[in-house]
Amino acid sequence: xxxxxxxxxxxxxxKITEEIERGESPTFETPLRTKANTIYDEGLGCLRIGDKKExxxxxxxxxxxxxxxxxxxxxxxxxxxxxxxHTSIRGLFYQLKFTLGEDIEEDLFSEQSESNALIEDLxxxxxIKREDLNLTTDRKGFVAGNMIIKDKFGGEETIIDCSKQxxxxxxxxxxxxxxxxxxxxxxxxxxxxxxxxxxQRLNEDKFWKKENCILITPKGQSTRGTRRLLRKLAxxxxxxxxxxxxxxxGWYIYWTIKTGSMNLAYLGRNFAVPEAKFLGVTMSDIEEFxxxxxxxxxxxxxxxxxxxxxxxxPWINKHKEWVKELKxxxxxxxxxxxxxxxxERLTFVGExxxxxxxxxxxxx
Amino acid sequence: MRKDLKRLDKKxxxxxxxxxxxxxxxxxxxxxxxxxxxxFKDFKEHSIAEFFKKNRQMLGFSGPARSFxxxxxxxxxxxxxxxxxxxxxxxxxxxxxxxxxxxxKISVKDNGPGIPEKYIGKALGKMLAGTKFHRYIQQRGQxxxxxxxxxxxxxxxxxxxxxxxxxxxxxxxxxxxxIDLKRNExxxxxxxxxxxxxxxxxxxxxxxxxxxxxxxxxxxxxxRRTALANPHATIKLKxxxxxxxxxxxxxxxxxxxxxxxxxxPLGISAHDLLEFCQRYAKDYRxxxxxxxxxxxxxxxxxxxxxxxxxPDVDFDKNPALVNWEEAEKIVNAFxxxxxxxxxMDALVPIGKEQIEASFKxxxxxxxxxxxxxxxxxxxxxxxxxxxxxxxxxxxxAAAGKKGEIMRxxxxxxxxxxTSSCAIxxxxxxxxxxxxNLKNFEEEPxxxxxxxxxxxxxxxxxxxxxIAPEEDVMDEIKxxxxxxxxxxxxxxxxxxxxxxxATKKRLVMRYVPQLASDVAFLSGxxxxxxxxxxxxxxxxxxxxxxxxEETKEEDNQNEEKESEEEVDVNE
Numbered sequence: 001x002x003x004x005x006x007x008x009x010x011x012x013x014x015k016i017t018e019e020i021e022r023g024e025s026p027t028f029e030t031p032l033r034t035k036a037n038t039i040y041d042e043g044l045g046c047l048r049i050g051d052k053k054e055x056x057x058x059x060x061x062x063x064x065x066x067x068x069x070x071x072x073x074x075x076x077x078x079x080x081x082x083x084x085x086h087t088s089i090r091g092l093f094y095q096l097k098f099t100l101g102e103d104i105e106e107d108l109f110s111e112q113s114e115s116n117a118l119i120e121d122l123x124x125x126x127x128i129k130r131e132d133l134n135l136t137t138d139r140k141g142f143v144a145g146n147m148i149i150k151d152k153f154g155g156e157e158t159i160i161d162c163s164k165q166x167x168x169x170x171x172x173x174x175x176x177x178x179x180x181x182x183x184x185x186x187x188x189x190x191x192x193x194x195x196x197x198x199x200q201r202l203n204e205d206k207f208w209k210k211e212n213c214i215l216i217t218p219k220g221q222s223t224r225g226t227r228r229l230l231r232k233l234a235x236x237x238x239x240x241x242x243x244x245x246x247x248x249x250g251w252y253i254y255w256t257i258k259t260g261s262m263n264l265a266y267l268g269r270n271f272a273v274p275e276a277k278f279l280g281v282t283m284s285d286i287e288e289f290x291x292x293x294x295x296x297x298x299x300x301x302x303x304x305x306x307x308x309x310x311x312x313x314p315w316i317n318k319h320k321e322w323v324k325e326l327k328x329x330x331x332x333x334x335x336x337x338x339x340x341x342x343x344e345r346l347t348f349v350g351e352x353x354x355x356x357x358x359x360x361x362x363x364x
Numbered sequence: 365m366r367k368d369l370k371r372l373d374k375k376x377x378x379x380x381x382x383x384x385x386x387x388x389x390x391x392x393x394x395x396x397x398x399x400x401x402x403x404f405k406d407f408k409e410h411s412i413a414e415f416f417k418k419n420r421q422m423l424g425f426s427g428p429a430r431s432f433x434x435x436x437x438x439x440x441x442x443x444x445x446x447x448x449x450x451x452x453x454x455x456x457x458x459x460x461x462x463x464x465x466x467x468x469k470i471s472v473k474d475n476g477p478g479i480p481e482k483y484i485g486k487a488l489g490k491m492l493a494g495t496k497f498h499r500y501i502q503q504r505g506q507x508x509x510x511x512x513x514x515x516x517x518x519x520x521x522x523x524x525x526x527x528x529x530x531x532x533x534x535x536x537x538x539x540x541x542x543i544d545l546k547r548n549e550x551x552x553x554x555x556x557x558x559x560x561x562x563x564x565x566x567x568x569x570x571x572x573x574x575x576x577x578x579x580x581x582x583x584x585x586x587x588r589r590t591a592l593a594n595p596h597a598t599i600k601l602k603x604x605x606x607x608x609x610x611x612x613x614x615x616x617x618x619x620x621x622x623x624x625x626x627x628x629p630l631g632i633s634a635h636d637l638l639e640f641c642q643r644y645a646k647d648y649r650x651x652x653x654x655x656x657x658x659x660x661x662x663x664x665x666x667x668x669x670x671x672x673x674x675p676d677v678d679f680d681k682n683p684a685l686v687n688w689e690e691a692e693k694i695v696n697a698f699x700x701x702x703x704x705x706x707x708m709d710a711l712v713p714i715g716k717e718q719i720e721a722s723f724k725x726x727x728x729x730x731x732x733x734x735x736x737x738x739x740x741x742x743x744x745x746x747x748x749x750x751x752x753x754x755x756x757x758x759x760x761a762a763a764g765k766k767g768e769i770m771r772x773x774x775x776x777x778x779x780x781x782t783s784s785c786a787i788x789x790x791x792x793x794x795x796x797x798x799x800n801l802k803n804f805e806e807e808p809x810x811x812x813x814x815x816x817x818x819x820x821x822x823x824x825x826x827x828x829x830i831a832p833e834e835d836v837m838d839e840i841k842x843x844x845x846x847x848x849x850x851x852x853x854x855x856x857x858x859x860x861x862x863x864x865a866t867k868k869r870l871v872m873r874y875v876p877q878l879a880s881d882v883a884f885l886s887g888x889x890x891x892x893x894x895x896x897x898x899x900x901x902x903x904x905x906x907x908x909x910x911x912e913e914t915k916e917e918d919n920q921n922e923e924k925e926s927e928e929e930v931d932v933n934e
Contacts, residue, residue: 013885075881
């Protein structure tokens, strides 16, 4: 049971009770989660929410309902924590989807989108994450490598050895903090590959065993659980290397891992890995490995647009390597997928990675 | 067309005056008069019945529904006048029985003094025999066709005579009354005679070619409005379907009796002047003395002034010898003289408090504004006054009234000829948006306008519409706008209050859930939190009402002033 989170919820209730006692309209203060209030923190190396705050009042026509709904979520999740039960955000929505009274034709919540947004408000206002409120998200992402995990779940403790998960790997849960402990990691670095297919390739090749690394795939965009796990591994001084497609999605996935995303900027440093390095695939690889020349694809409009946008972001354009890379994309209007690395030989990927790391040929 | 009717109207009036003043009518030689005497001869030769048949619509008896209301109007007006004249609080019972599809029996009973035998025939069985013609006095009707017109219509449509029961001087006498159509003379047959403690007159007559309608123009609405404008009267109605409605009086004092005033020189036409000359020829030897005595505000000095304006008119001649040209010249000269305004004290409005009492009694509206305005003058010499009231919601909504205009002239409801009436025309020009009444036609609202004057400028002989005199229309507009402003203040205040109540209700419905969640979070008692939250909401929303209302008032006052300016400019 997360006592600190319980205390935060209790304090929130206490503050509101005091306001009511004083005869004031109860208020709820939450940082603004707008684009304008999203800033890149040079010191932290990631995106975070700025100082602008919004005070929601119960005695306001436009905010009364939201206010009540926010407290309903707070109270309900407090109950989850006390009962040591977890549910998804959809499960929470159904817990709160009921009519406000016998003769009132209005539900506390009628759309899940309402409760989703308010969960984020609570997270940022209380400086906690939804997993702390016993709210789970879908799992996605797999691990193989010399890592031992202690998982306390449903009243039982299980020891998981990520090196003994065969072809499937250990599936990263939505919460890697509460009742979850990394007992032991014996590795030189962490390798994140965008696609499951490539993860399976490297697993079959015993790459992680040979290289003594932790092999992770987020299977596309990283879940919160995956990002937290990466953060924790980075905190253990393991270098984090990423191998992505050389296209809009690949870059987006990488930068989300590294600095966080605009949408989830409120998550801040606990979910960001500024230390991460981008191994590839890069435009210069095409020059390096002639066989790749034939394997490029014409960049789509979304890729071009994305590249242009990235050149605008200060946390990206401060790296001259990235500016060069992105300009090359805009010039050649080509992109290349990581799968292309298997174009000549299936086992080429491993060599490519080793070479890149050895020669420190990555993008920051 | 209307001009024709007007001319005919004049002829009838003239004819009637001729009848009345037979003795002193020395056949003063003016052209118009000659024509009228001829016309009157025509009546005699071709029978008055034929004239009546041909010109029924001129007297208001046109169409089966309209005729019905006009009959009720004529009989009830007679009753009200009789009661008031005798100082009795009117109590009038109207009973309508349907005998066949278009065949009805109408009984109107009052508690007036009754009519002595000597006059009953004349009162009910002789056309144009009333006593109301051309006096400068505020009165309900202005012609004497009333009850005898009904008697004739009854005879013409059913061939039956009218039953009249007069309880006068402790004797109850029942008569059968007809009209000798050839001679325009009453035929009176007494049926019974017996002592009684009661007083009053009951007239029972049958009609065909009628249609009973429960519309805004039917007898029910006519009587309801009559009751509204006559809060001292109690009126009962039994309808053909057996429904009995009672409109009880809301005040127990008769209105003061209006008194006759001398006409003001600016209020008369050449035609009027000639008539006065004819009528009073035997009383005054000289035109100059007649002018000074018969009209108000005419002094010897003013006559001297007139002499210099029209030197070719002999003001010393016998009034009976004044001809049309001279009359015209004198009336034109009147317009060049500066006169003192006519006396206004002859006007008897219903009264602000009386209208309020009456509306509450009959409709019980949610809100009511009645204006109180000073008398004005039209055509430079005829005093008049406009009373306006706007009633909103409550009983008005319950009665199904929407954007309804109730027109009255000297307390008489005007139900027909809506489009040609100065009241309707004026109200049409009002932009209700300015008064927060976007959908005037759809709002539960009634606008009452009572035109009070010693002489009502009717637009036609049917006497159900007021002619669009400019001064009159202006005054109607100001009166209605004044009331509308009062209504606007109420409605916007009410909307604000409703909005706040809605807001409060919305927030209130979230209180139990919020209280329970906050209690769970903080560990405090739910009841305590809920009670305190309700208190906060109560005080916040009541405070807002007060604040906003004060603000509102201030804005209104500013608006009112600027609007007044606009009115003047218009």
